[in-house]
Amino acid sequence: MLFTTLNFVVFLAIVLSLFYLLPRPARRYLLLASSLFFYMAWNAKFVVLILGLITIDYFAALWIIHKRGHARRMALLVSLCANVGLLGWFKYANFFRETFLHVLHPGMAVQPLDIILPLGISFHTFQSISYVIDVYRGEQPAITSYLDYALFVAFFPQLVAGPIVRAKEFFVDYFNWRAPTGEEWQRGVAMILTGFVKKLICADQFASVADRYYSNPQALPGLLPAWSGTIAFGLQIFFDFSGYTDIAIGVALLFGFHFPENFRRPYLAASVTEFWRRWHMTLSGWLRDYIYISAGGNRRGKVRTWANLMLTMLLGGLWHGASWNFIVWGGFHGAMLSIERAIWGKGERRGVVRIPLAIATFLIVNVGWAFFRAKTLTAAGFVMRQMVSPTPGEMLLNPVQVKLAAATLLIALAEEYRGALTWLTQSPAWLRTAAVVLTLLAIEIFTASDQSLPFVYFQF
């Protein structure tokens, strides 16, 4: 059930109405049942998998707080093995098998195993891992109610593609639940509409260009196709993923839950380091807290810091998908972060100097997207060569798409420096109403694709 379909809108309206009509104790049952229904609408049989993981992690956390020493570590290990093991099997089995067989028998044609990737597994396993580790570290009390814990993992707004919500963030709202304020409700509605606009009008518009180019880059040689096709993908993936999380955050807000911010206008970043503070922030935070810091962070000298950055980003790349392209993409960002750290340290740049730095960062990030989007490393290498080709070639973005990109840049600047969205949610009722009505009309008329295209991050 895609967020941008009528099915989801009807589902949300029903669940939301029931949520506020039912007495408070019954609401958690409703949320859990509707979350499982939401998941089963994609593939009913995989609900067994998610419930199995919930059960293991729930008991592992209880075991951790009730035992000492070796038993605690064993419980943590069981939980980690279950989560990483299942993620590894479903997501990486084919990749490692293929790589292994190619090393043993170069040139051999490997028939992939018939494995379906369960929806959202990368997200809910990371949530579960963070919960069990936090309990182990004593930073999070173990949840004693199975239902409460199951709802934390399966809560439908974040189940499929994040944001990756930590247990403490979720349970602060859950155990101290109160209805959203009027302003929060308005903000939730605004975020949902923003998400719809980002996905249906912007992402799907740029997707057509990126798909055209990356389906066969060799057919469109030259500098302009390589850059315009790659920038189109950069815009597509941003609008697609941030649109999804805007809807998720907005929906959660309507239920009285405050999800963490996941994107903060990343293409306005003036360095790759800043980009990762603004892009998929909940994943960046997760990688920082559970990999980078666990590996020693920046406490063991410069070289170790760079190595840790590289390791974190390589694993971050691998998290996105089982292919060498994602690993190279992660490595590219790890290298950029290390170089920046070596040159500038951690400080952020302010003032006019941000403008050329933001442009340079945008271009660097887009070079990385070429690895992310291309089907193979060979194809990515071809795109790299075309990005410095003297042949101009064909500009793939049409004037409407260029205008759309420019308009979204202006909106991002208005939001960054003037808080336009907050201003709008606090503006007079007539203005808010006009904005909602016109946005809905725009979604109706300017939706870019005839079909409901799935969100890009569903594949991760």
Place this chain on the structure above:
Amino acid sequence: MELPEIQRAIEALPIESRRDLLVWLQATDMPRGWGLFRKRKPKHPVTLKRAVLWSLVSLALFLALDAAIFRSGWYYNYLEPNSTTGQLESQLFWLRHERPGATPEVAAIGDSRIAEGFSARKATAVSGDKLHFWNLAVSGSSPRGWYYLLRDGDPTHRRFKAIAFGIDHYSDQDGIETPATRISDLNYVVGRLRLTDCLDFSQSFLVPDFQHSVFVGCLFKGVTLRRDVQGLLENRKQRFAQAKDWRNNGHGYIDGYGGKPEDLTGLTRNSDTKTLNFPPGTKDWQSATALATVFHADAPQTGELTAYRKRWLGRIVEMYKDSPTQLIFLELPRAPLPTPELAARSRFIDSIRNRPKITVLPKEMFRDLEHPEVFADGLHLNEKGRPIFSERLGNTITELVLGR
């Protein structure tokens, strides 16, 4: 105070205070600016009830605006005339604006084969001006579209003395294309669909994905018409002028149309290899359809065409059950070369053949026109075939209706 100190102080706060702090931060997390985005403090904090009410009112206003644009008929004045919706809506516009006179009216309905092959002016002349013929054909349309065209074009079901339906073959033999899943039908009739039609109309598409898309497209017509709206917004002046000209003069253009000049003289077939030998100079658009019409492709026989015809032609028959209008079914010239009879029975046609006020013309009636000289391509009669077909059909209908 340094940031870590502030963080520690916040962490020491009770949870309720932290939440209040969060709400406060959200409300103030905005640079104090100037100009357009100057921060304002609401006079009264918005309550949840008011916010929900505001959401519902906004939604209602959107639906009202959407209805005003796409359900009031206003937008249909500015449709691209050659679009699928534009063709059907133009026919309805002319029907509405030309009031029935003393001369009995006859409508010919069908797809592009009637549009190209039938001259209403010729047929009217053949009747000695005792009947006024309308060519209500819409290129690419199908019985699903004809039903809605007639439902709104002839709401009393009494306007026409007779309505002739040109169908490609009486046989219910299923082809490769399944008419029930033709999603483009939505674009033809979107202007005619009422809210109460949406469920029934979308359910007729058989495939769940299509049913969903069609339901959304029926509910929110802007989704279906978005390319047309985008086209209008891109070049408003040209569209307004084009739409106005078509409304005022389009019916005259169609009436004066003489047919395509091209023909397929010299076309031969090799039945063993299932190939056609086209005459020199044949263009792609001419040859593209000929193979499909001359050699009927084998497809699994599931009875879908019978069900489809029963559903949509059956509805038309039902709609005119108590009306004085005579319904006439005819088999169109099928291809530029004579083709073998299709194996499947004519279940639908046979089921209505003996009903009162229904006439099924003999299927051989236009078979002599199945010659490459009178076909412009694989489907359509040309300027030589058009007058022959029109004259014969006009004569036949005049005899049936006026009894001469």
